[in-house]
Amino acid sequence: MKTESKLQKLLDSGHFAVTAEIGPPKHASAHGIRHHAHMLKDYVDATNITDCQTAIVRLSSIASAVHILDCGLEPIVQMTCRDRNRIAIQSDLLGAYSLGVRNLLCLSGDHQKFGNEPSAKNVYDIDSIQLIYLMRRMREEKLFFSGEPIKEHEPRFFIGAVANPFADPFEFRVARLEKKVEAGAEFIQTQCIFDMERFERFMEMVRERGIHERVHILAGVTPLKSWRAAKYLQTSVSGMIVPDDIVERLKKAEDPKREGIEICIEQIKHIRNIPGVHGVHIMAIAWEEVVPEIVERSGLFPRPKVE
Amino acid sequence: MIIAQQKPIKDIAAMIADCKKVLLVGCAGCVTVCLSGGEKETEVLASSLRIMRRLQGNHLETVTYTATRQCDPEYIEALENLVKDVDAVVSLACGVGVQYIAERFHDKWVVPAQNTMFVGGSTAHGVWEERCGLCGDCILHRTGGICPIIRCSKSILNGPCGGSQYGKCEISKDVDCAWQLIYDRMKALGKLDKLLEIQPPKDWSKSRDGGPRKAIREDVMIG
Ligand code: SF4
Ligand code: SF4
Numbered sequence: 001m002k003t004e005s006k007l008q009k010l011l012d013s014g015h016f017a018v019t020a021e022i023g024p025p026k027h028a029s030a031h032g033i034r035h036h037a038h039m040l041k042d043y044v045d046a047t048n049i050t051d052c053q054t055a056i057v058r059l060s061s062i063a064s065a066v067h068i069l070d071c072g073l074e075p076i077v078q079m080t081c082r083d084r085n086r087i088a089i090q091s092d093l094l095g096a097y098s099l100g101v102r103n104l105l106c107l108s109g110d111h112q113k114f115g116n117e118p119s120a121k122n123v124y125d126i127d128s129i130q131l132i133y134l135m136r137r138m139r140e141e142k143l144f145f146s147g148e149p150i151k152e153h154e155p156r157f158f159i160g161a162v163a164n165p166f167a168d169p170f171e172f173r174v175a176r177l178e179k180k181v182e183a184g185a186e187f188i189q190t191q192c193i194f195d196m197e198r199f200e201r202f203m204e205m206v207r208e209r210g211i212h213e214r215v216h217i218l219a220g221v222t223p224l225k226s227w228r229a230a231k232y233l234q235t236s237v238s239g240m241i242v243p244d245d246i247v248e249r250l251k252k253a254e255d256p257k258r259e260g261i262e263i264c265i266e267q268i269k270h271i272r273n274i275p276g277v278h279g280v281h282i283m284a285i286a287w288e289e290v291v292p293e294i295v296e297r298s299g300l301f302p303r304p305k306v307e
Numbered sequence: 308m309i310i311a312q313q314k315p316i317k318d319i320a321a322m323i324a325d326c327k328k329v330l331l332v333g334c335a336g337c338v339t340v341c342l343s344g345g346e347k348e349t350e351v352l353a354s355s356l357r358i359m360r361r362l363q364g365n366h367l368e369t370v371t372y373t374a375t376r377q378c379d380p381e382y383i384e385a386l387e388n389l390v391k392d393v394d395a396v397v398s399l400a401c402g403v404g405v406q407y408i409a410e411r412f413h414d415k416w417v418v419p420a421q422n423t424m425f426v427g428g429s430t431a432h433g434v435w436e437e438r439c440g441l442c443g444d445c446i447l448h449r450t451g452g453i454c455p456i457i458r459c460s461k462s463i464l465n466g467p468c469g470g471s472q473y474g475k476c477e478i479s480k481d482v483d484c485a486w487q488l489i490y491d492r493m494k495a496l497g498k499l500d501k502l503l504e505i506q507p508p509k510d511w512s513k514s515r516d517g518g519p520r521k522a523i524r525e526d527v528m529i530g
Binding site for chain 2 (some may be wrong): 081082086109110111113114122124125126127128129130132134139145162163164166167169172175176178179182183204238239304
């Protein structure tokens with residue numbers, strides 16, 4: 001189904017999409033978000049707004065999205081299942097749509113254990129696949145989650161989900177991706193890729209099953225600032241694989257930050273040639289200002305225009 | 308069975324700080340099996356409380372009793388004579404036992420000596436693990452006999468999530484990923500295709516949804 005999403009139009013017309021991520025602040029000012037939105041506006045097609053990422057309380061994803069829209073950039077609102085039951089999810093998403101948000105990314109969300117409210121009660125009323133399914137049904141069959149008809153103005157989001165080729169069991173990852181597509185996901189953003197070999201194997205399995213023809217896959221990349229950051233992701237973040245040679249390369253580099261950017265650009269150039277990948281998703285965690293350079297030097301600038 | 312753990316003794320002592328004489332009631336049910344509220348633990352708790360109070364120069368008299376089960380009114384009746392002259396009752400049962408005693412002897416101060424934690428079983432001597440979340444609509448036939456509601460940290464019905472790695476859950480390297488276990492089991496059973504079916508949202512109205520649940524068996528009701 002066609003939505004009003006610019007990201008969807010771009011992807012459907014065969015363009016290689018570029019999305020980035022903006023993490024909202026731990027305070028009540030939109031100043032920083034707006035600054036980043038202006039900076040990224042011409043370099044990316046849409047930006048994800050994380051939803052209390054790593055379970056840390058931050059300015060709301062939907063409120064941030066409105067600021068981003070206001071700056072002339074298209075937001076992708078992230079919705080986690082961790083914090084809301086099905087009443088709150090539907091209410092918030094109706095609200096988001098009414099405010100002009102057209103892209104939705106459905107996630108289960110990081111467990112609250114590692115955030116700044118570890119004693120919170122989590123919700124997990126529904127899971128991410130159920131959320132994808134219910135949102136698509138809302139759009140196509142005009143039904144609330146309960147099955148009650150939506151009389152008018154159903155939200156018509158372009159629906160996305162995430163895939164992590166680096167989590168286990170590996171053999172089941174592609175099957176689970178397919179399950180998300182089956183449920184109604186139309187675009188997929190992957191976890192940050194550092195282990196290119198594993199990602200290639202993942203994409204091979206994706207192509208074998210023809211999944212790349214049914215969904216747009218955007219490969220996730222992250223520029224690393226230091227070998228310590230690489231080491232941290234390697235050892236302390238579940239569901240990540242960072243090969244030793246990346247850690248080593250950063251360790252040996254004279255200017256690790258520059259090296260991190262170089263690695264990221266190389267990765268994007270490599271990813272662009274992997275059949276079935278339809279875009280990149282740049283997650284420059286708290287380093288949004290390097291995104292324009294990365295996009296430009298990866299040969300992805302200027303961004304195509306669509307109606 | 309129900310797994311409970313005794314509260315720190317100073318917390319129990321604080322709840323009965325102004326009492327001269329207390330009745331400690333153990334339970335011969337689940338809490339005996341998980342070694343936290345049976346006859347032995349009741350005696351130990353009573354003497355610990357007495358010692359503590361003696362050190363404070365504030366004498367405490369204790370009476371002990373262990374009920375067959377505190378979650379059945381008939382076994383609570385037996386306390387009738389014992390509660391008469393005590394200032395408080397300390398229940399070592401699960402939360403049900405505490406409530407049953409409070410309900411039966413409504414003019415008595417009744418306090419919990421335990422934190423009632425979960426429904427589980429022992430996996431090694433001295434180790435108990437949660438296995439069921441009492442959801443009221445069991446789906447173990449769809450998940451290879453492993454409960455995702457309680458054993459998956461996010462209660463995902465269509466797992467495993469992106470945090471599953473090396474067989475462990477994202478919350479801790481000491482916690483098995485329930486979905487890895489489910490995957491392994493279903494694979495061994497040749498039923499992996501079952502995991503590809505999209506599981507619908509759960510009907511939590513059968514679980515803890517804000518109102519107390521009730522089970523009725525008319526065939527065994529009297530009168
Ligand atoms: S599915 Fe429900 S009833 Fe069955 S073990 Fe899990 S929580 Fe208990
Ligand atoms: S890692 Fe496994 S057990 Fe932990 S939340 Fe994810 S699916 Fe559930």
